[in-house]
Amino acid sequence: MAVATAAVESVKARAFRPKILVFSTNNISDPGIDLAGSSHMHYPPEAMTIALPCTSGIDPEWIVHAFERGIDGVFIASDGEECAYLTDCAERSARIFDTAQAALRERGIAPERLKMAAICSVCAESFVKYMREFDEELAPLGPVGQE
């Protein structure tokens, strides 16, 4: 816990705090993200979530749009194998991820600004870990559009 607090303190002290957009899913990953808060686990407050029915429904253009508007990192909190809608949700989400990354490359946006991981409905700890790591990875890249 001491290490985690130190990490949060170092983020607070840093001048650039990357804005992270998280796409979650109403039934699987969003409850996992809720659980992180219910358990009072801390993650960078610049991470903000939009919940959708399923990550397979993300239009890659929304991701491009986010970066054009100044979001520094996009994290897809996908359903993985647990999706209640689509048995091939993981493959579909991976295709969306690949399409979006290709679009980012075309526009000269660092593809590592887009990240995806499966977050289950009780995966609070791993979500928090991903957010802290992503925040640390985005910091050296600086604000989007200025790389």
Place this chain on the structure above:
Amino acid sequence: MSERKIGVYVCQCGGNISDYVDVERVREAVSGDPDVTVTRTAMFTCSDATQQEIIDDIKAQDLDGLVVASCSPKLHTFTFRGVAKRAGLNPYRYTQVNIREQDSWAHTDDHEAATEKAIRLVKAGIARTRLLEPLDPTVVETVPKALVIGAGVAGLRAAIGLADIGLGVVVIEKEAEVGGWVKEFGPMFPHERDGRDLIEQLLGEARRRENIVIFTSAELVRKAGSFGNYEVDIRTRGASNMTRRLEVGSIIVATGVDSYQPAEGEYGYGIEGVVTLPEFKRMVDSATGPLTHLGRPVRDVAYIYCVGSRQGESGPNQYCSRFCCTSAVHTSLELQGKDPTAHQYHLYRDMRTYGRYELLYDESREKGAVYLKFPADRPPEVTRAPGGKLEVAVQDQLTSQEELRLPVDLVVLVTGMVPRQNSELVARLKLPIGRDGFFNEIHPKLRPVETVVDGVAICGACQFPKTASESVTSGLAAVAWSAAMLKQGRAELDPQVATVDPELCTWCGACADTCPYAAIGQLDLGGGRLVATIDPSTCKGCGGCVPICPQHAISVLGYTGREVEAMIDSLAAEVA
């Protein structure tokens, strides 16, 4: 020039939000938006008084959109949709913004950043609401029949309740016999009714009702269809293996629990004379006088509480199993009745004979049982002693921390309940599992038996450790939930499904190919112009077809590209 009249309500949640987020600043930050007509903060937005205030505002100001920034949408989306509906506002022109679980509680260490995040989130909620169109639920007819999975005390009682309310009932039980744990028990608390008799009575009642069908040695092997109209395949084993296809409107899961099985050597488990609570209960139930074990008289009994519960670092079970204190005390009184001279020692961490069961604890102490509190970090040790006895070493925390050595004939490990492994059923129904491995309801107080899976409820001890009477109570709650859903003969489906813009669609068929629910078909607009069309009662609203469409002609209502991008714009914008 304002186009919309949106009301925005920012909840303090009695300090859960306002201790970390400056809700007044959030309110002020959005009050200047030309589309926002009313902004208020409230101590508890979900309270009756505030709900009424919102209704009054909607009517008086003729609001056409509603944003409530409070807790997770999993808790109160339906509450505030109801508020909108009662005020005459279309319920789908409402957005719930999560500033508790995903803001105040997650950023208790940074009030300034939590407040800024709340402002962004609320602005995004307003941006979405600005674009929301009124939607009407899709109405479908429902099948007036429920499937109950598990014929223990909760499932059987639920089946009778469902039948009496006029619904058809199919009960399936995995075992060859109905009755679950309770059929194994003799006298049970609080009324000393025999568990075997209770099950006999329930089964008799169930058999007298023509609208109940019970299949034993039966399992659910497939579930298809949609809310209110499920098609389930039930496979029965035995003399005739067969699979039946049935239509049901709702599914009630009452699959019960397992008992904690101690590891070899855990509190001496494995040594002769060290038994679990269910093993002990069976011994006492079947005894007609003083207890014997392997031919030897049992004169002295030690109970060790919290075995397999509240494990801390030593095991996976962090929860209190709730029923075991009362059950152990009750069973020890049962033994006391059969052998008043037996010596009984209860070694506990904390006694939790809650509610009226406290009377059993009083009675036990009055009748001479000895209660010793041991420290959690120094649990009792059980060893074999010379002469066939067992010795229990325990530190007595309430007197002089003295180490006592109790010579006993029997050690009862007061074992708790553990979640039953039902991976196939979980996979088939997509049941949500909580941190402790039990099935999760949507909300413990507000929607205590519903799950996030439409039309599927949970009851009994598959939800968390429960006494038999608590299991039955939740079973009856699931009956009321089924009745509310199925007795009207029709159900309203979420209208937030995918829709095609015929102006943009050029019919390539990619969406129809990608939809596993076969919800997408072809429509001839005339003159050979073909477009895709989506059946709102078959579509699940997942949006899987949205990124597939090369023309961007498909949107999920409530999650359209315009709405999502408007939210992104608000989240990305600097907070002034």
